[in-house]
Each structure stands twice: as C-alpha cells, then as structure tokens.
Amino acid sequence: MDALHYIILTFILLIATVTDLRERRIPNKLTYPAMLLALCWHYVMTGADGLVFASIGLAAGFGTMLIPFLMGYMGAGDVKLMAVAGAFLGPAGALKAFLFTSLVGGVYAVAVVAWRSPLTTMLASAMKDSKGLLAGAGTWVQNLQGRSQGVPQLAYGAAIAAGTIISVISDYGMNAFVPVWWA
Structure with a gap:
C-alpha cells in the first residue's frame, strides 16, 4: 500500500486522539468521512x-x-474509529490493530488506575507536605472519603491510535510512512 494511505490514517487517528482527550468523544464528523475516504481510496486504487x-x-x-461497546466499556466513537482503521487496513489489518490496541489499552488502563490509586495520592501528598508521611496519611483518608466509586474514564481513542500505528509499523516498519517519491 502507498505511504500516503498510512499518513492519512495516522492523521485521522491523531485528530481523534486529541479530540477524545479534550472532549471525551470522537465526533461523527470525523469518523464517517474517514470511513467513506477509506472505501473510496481502495476503490480508486484497486477497483471493486x-x-x-x-x-x-x-x-x-x-x-x-x-x-x-454493548457491555458499556467503549463509546460509540471508539467503535467507529476502529472501523475506520479496519477500512484503511483491511480485515487482517483490523484484527492485528485490535490486538495491539487491546495491549496498549490494557497498559493505559493500568496506568490510569495506578495514577488514581489511594497509594499514589497518599505518596504525592506526603511528598508535597513538609510535615511528612503522617500528614500525608490524613490527606489520603480524606481523598478516599471524597473519591467517586466509578470506573476511571479512559480516552480509548488514544489506545486505538497507538495500537493501530504500532500494528502498521510491526508489518512495514517506518517505511510505511515514507512516500515512494521521497525515498
């Protein structure tokens, strides 16, 4: 496939990541045109x-x-973004991108949970507080009491972007992003 193909996909993934991180959503005005672009791209390049x-x-x-998504773990924008990746990469590429996305998403989820953990909060408070660890423990208890019991919200578009890009690089290396006329 042409490097321009992967550059366009990467650009779409980066826009989705920024949007997801800022607004916690991936808009339809990005995903639907991207799907159409991928379908048209493949049609123009190789026909039916x-x-x-x-x-x-x-x-x-x-x-x-x-x-x-149906279980409530993903948003609809995440599903559509993965569909965009699949439209650009084809069926085998979609499955490979999903596997890498799952790995990246797992690491991302563990990092978010660790970052929001009471121990991390206590240690951060203790380090900031000049009175030491005992004062930090008091802050830790207060944080536990005021903490929501919900699952942390993840901007999974970032995991989809990273997993998809890693998938492409694992197949083609960085050469996937170098146009033929550039080399």
Whole structure:
C-alpha cells in the first residue's frame, strides 16, 4: 500500500486522539468521512476488489469493538474509529490493530488506575507536605472519603491510535510512512 494511505490514517487517528482527550468523544464528523475516504481510496486504487477489501475491514474493525461497546466499556466513537482503521487496513489489518490496541489499552488502563490509586495520592501528598508521611496519611483518608466509586474514564481513542500505528509499523516498519517519491 502507498505511504500516503498510512499518513492519512495516522492523521485521522491523531485528530481523534486529541479530540477524545479534550472532549471525551470522537465526533461523527470525523469518523464517517474517514470511513467513506477509506472505501473510496481502495476503490480508486484497486477497483471493486479494493472496495470489498475495505468493506470487510470496516466490518471487522467495527465487530471487534461491538461487544465491549454493548457491555458499556467503549463509546460509540471508539467503535467507529476502529472501523475506520479496519477500512484503511483491511480485515487482517483490523484484527492485528485490535490486538495491539487491546495491549496498549490494557497498559493505559493500568496506568490510569495506578495514577488514581489511594497509594499514589497518599505518596504525592506526603511528598508535597513538609510535615511528612503522617500528614500525608490524613490527606489520603480524606481523598478516599471524597473519591467517586466509578470506573476511571479512559480516552480509548488514544489506545486505538497507538495500537493501530504500532500494528502498521510491526508489518512495514517506518517505511510505511515514507512516500515512494521521497525515498
């Protein structure tokens, strides 16, 4: 595939990541045109076979995130962003990107939970507080009492972007992003 193809996908993923981190959503005005662009791209480059390839990839990307969405773990924007990745990468690429996304997402989730943990809060308070660890423990108890019991919100678009880009690099190396005319 052409490097421009991967550069466009990366650009879309980066926009989705920034939007998701800022607004906690991935807008339809990004995902739907990106899906259409991928379908058209493959059709123009390889005809009806390319359209079938992109369509099956779109369905594979969508399908990988559908169950987590239905269970309430993912937002609809995350599902559509993975479908975009699938439309660009095809069915096998969508599944590989999903696997890398799951790994990145797991590390991301553990990091967020660790960052928000009472121990981390207590240690940070103790380090800031000149009175030492005992004063930090009091702050830790206060934080525990005021803490919401909900699951931390993740901007999973970042994990999708990272997992997809890692997937492309694992297949083609950094050369995937170098246009033929540039090399």
